[in-house]
Amino acid sequence: MKCIIVGGNVKVLSRAVLSLSRIGDELYLEPTENGLSLRSINSSRSAFASFLFAPIFFQRYEAGGPEPDTELFRCKVLMKSFLGVFRSLPSLEKTVEKCLILLKPQLSRLVVQLQCKYGVTKTHNLTFQECERLQAVFDTQRCASSLRAPAQLLVEAVVHFPLTLAEVTLRVDAGGKITLQNYVEDEAEPSKTMVTELCLAKEEFEAVAAVPDSHITFCLREFRGLLSFAEASNLPLSIYYDAPGRPVVFTLDDTMLEVNLVLATLSDPQNTPQHPTSNGVPHVPVPSDDFTDDLEAYMITMETSTRDPQNPTFPLSTPNPPPSDEEEDDEDGGAVPGTPPNKKFRSLFFGSVLTPGGPNPAPTQEVLAEDSDGEC
Known part of the structure; x- marks a missing residue:
């Protein structure tokens, strides 16, 4: 993956990263044919944010490698590390002329290079982890x-x-x-x-x-x-x-x-x-499964x-957990x-x-250990 951002779009990208930093501690990068996707979720999985930058946002955008059959690579980096590259918005607007983002899977490095005025170049080599796509x-x-x-x-x-x-x-x-x-x-x-x-x-x-x-x-x-x-x-x-x-x-x-x-x-x-109607179409009720x-x-x-992994479409519904006597005891723990x-x-x-290896759905995973009743 290689993309070049110029002018005021560098500041737009930095504002997007700053907004994502309010969500979680990790930044997910996924280059696609429709553009570069930046995502983040919080630790309790109650908040999710995604920014999809179209190819016209960049001066140059290459989602994959030089070969046409090269698979797209997804990764995640620490939000604190990526945010440190764009930590000063006023300085970016005044000094940075061009930003290069280069993903090197062979070296396990995400390179972010800022080309500033007067020939100054700042290069940041960030480590990343290969990850699956989360939606x-x-x-x-x-x-x-x-x-x-x-x-x-x-x-x-x-x-x-x-x-x-x-x-x-x-x-x-x-x-x-x-x-x-x-x-x-x-x-x-x-x-x-x-x-x-x-x-x-x-x-x-x-x-x-x-x-x-x-x-x-x-x-x-x-x-x-x-x-x-x-x-x-x-x-x-x-x-x-x-x-x-x-x-x-x-x-x-x-x-x-x-x-x-x-x-x-x-x-x-x-x-x-x-379950009201919307534009004359009845709203689908939430299943009452336990x-x-x-x-x-x-x-x-x-x-x-069996859904199409390339175009996932999930209903807007949050399963309703059954009432439990332990809810009051768990309210004070795990706050984010x-x-x-x-x-x-x-x-x-x-x-x-x-999955990282290809477009096929991941196989069923075996549960090796059950969750404990008490806190870890």
Whole structure:
């Protein structure tokens, strides 16, 4: 893989990496015929983000090797190492004229070279690991509600919330009023709780097709990162969501790039899940199978499915785990800053749809050891 980025596109790439750094500690690189894909997921697998840069984004783009039959190579690097190359946005804009990204599988090196003014060249040799392709489980076409708004509108809305706020609730009432409110737990005392609510007019949005009295609660930290990129790129933001507990999808579309951010939402056991229609087409209900939080078993199921691995299409659904008496004991453990999968959040599921050796689905994996009941 070899690509060359020039001019202001170097800054766009650096902003994308900065946005992905709010998601996870690893950066997945996958060169495809449609462009270079950069992805990241968090450790709890409740947040996923992907940036797909089209070939026209680059001055020169080569997805594979010189031979036509060369297989595309996917890898992952430490986010901290890759982010260190683009750590100073003002310096990149003033000094960097060209950026070269070269993948050398034989040497296990990812070379990032910055060609600056006055003949200065900075070369970074990063180590990587070969990996499988990971894809979040979502499908925006099946979402019952969708919103589209200028990024500046949402930036001005979330600026009123403190940086330490973990979750925010988006609500659309029967009259079409759209509100953003900080999430307040049911156990919180009203006299000791501060509630911040912002009302947005329907006319401020470019498009609104939401189910009346619908709401979702999602993490704010990752959403802020996407908003910063959208505001700098001057791109409108689209929001697709369903009932509480199902993932919410944020998208940015442009001729040069495609951005997706998928976040788990807070489930609402008080309300019965509804399956409204969207554009006259009934929404497909979520299967009521007794799924557990065994991610590995779910990934194996996806790997051995008969779907086309080149064009994976998964329904937007998060399996509903059966109620357990141990949920209260597990709420205090395994918290991830910025993206808490505890409380009533349901983890998104990710599956390996391609193996490093070829396009065929991975074989069924044998479970060598069962998960322990206690903490490791």
